[in-house]
Amino acid sequence: GILFYVQFHIHIINKYHQIFDTKNVAVGQNVTLNCFRDHGWLSTNLFWIRLVSQSFPEVLGSTISHDVPTIEKIHHITTKQEPGTFVLHISRAQLSDTAVYYCIKVRQRNMTFLKGTFLRVKGPDPGITGVTQDSLSNPVHPGDPVTLQCSVLSNSENRRCTEDHSVYWYRTKPDESHPSLIYIQGNNSYDCERSPEAASQQKCVYSFSRNVSSSDTGTYYCAVATCGEILFGNGTKLDIEVVRHWDLTKTVVFLLCVALSISLIVIAFLIYTIKEKHKTSGKNSYFSKVKYSETFAAGHYLQLFPFFKLF
Template structure:
């Protein structure tokens, strides 16, 4: 996904790519700029600016600045930055700069956003096994499967509960579990898979009618469960799955 913008001097874009992809960024190279030099620099939060490569604008040559991760080289009319197998740590601002005598001009700017792959493989909810009445205590269960080999972003996950009533335009927040995996265990199906069970208990009242959702937030995304629906008929409360 790319969003473009510009000023009188510089073109700016936001580019979203997935972990493991290759990325090419280009900068215009004018042979008429006899005293100009082009540089690719990178700005990453918490780090000093990093020069990835430089070249003369007017002079054609085959010199390539190359590391296992970055390559800068001349191509017809452009100065190319190639990033090999992009990583989450490559998120940042990339600028192509033209320097001529004592003048410095930004030609292009790119904010590179790396879309990480969540490690959640499934989020499902189970209804209580016994029927309950208003005033009784009810426990809702949310089970989440995580694949540790898939995760490509730092940090842990958070689990939230929401309720969507029939008369509400949007779900309302009711509870947060925080970001820990104290109640997780390895799944017998795979060594890399963990199963985490989260429980939400409360005394039921008539205002609890609606659908209760478990939501897991990780890697900048939120995955909702299938939902547990609570319906009140007279003094009785029925619970069921939503699919």
């Protein structure tokens, strides 16, 4: 990668006791690199070249003579010879301008690295317009399959970097001080679609699925890494509802107690009703016997003493 270029050419530059430095700038900032030129260097060519990882060296500008003013422009990069210096100017630096820049002196068959600069351009990629995550609406229980989604919205017209996205999934828990990396998205595990309104706008959806357990409770974030920057989503909170065995047992015992209480009340009511019926039927039988006895006794008395009929 580009670090190999940096380390390899630092070794070459140090061998020749030349200058190498590192420069960090923000996106949109202007950058000027100067390369010293001696008046005695006659018939000497100077070159500004750029080295980018996995690409051939790119010549940005050259000058032949000290006295010949030359200006070359490639897109937003301009090289210009000024008195005593050969200047490279980058107007409104872009993320893709991150590279190693060399000023090289070539005279006859000899090539000398005069100056090397590792330019690092930092800043969000304006091509990415948003990173969103969908929330979970249904309750989740242990063993349920859960799919988390991360949507990356981008506009290809504004992109300054052609690097592919790398997506990482992190989880934060209340009892943990730092988020933990749990999954790295593969290159082929996403689905992209173009917007029907504008062909330059697209939405790429990255999915992460797993069967959850009670220990998976937490907030999950997707992190989209591109062109040296990382953009985080808004997070998806995962709450897992656990039905504890002791709660289930307690519920069953409570229901059994209620059923038993109702049964006892019904039994007591039935016993009371039966007793009341027995009391009522006993009284009616007693009074019937007394009345019959009184009637029988009176009739028998009259038969013995008929003269009482006169009264």
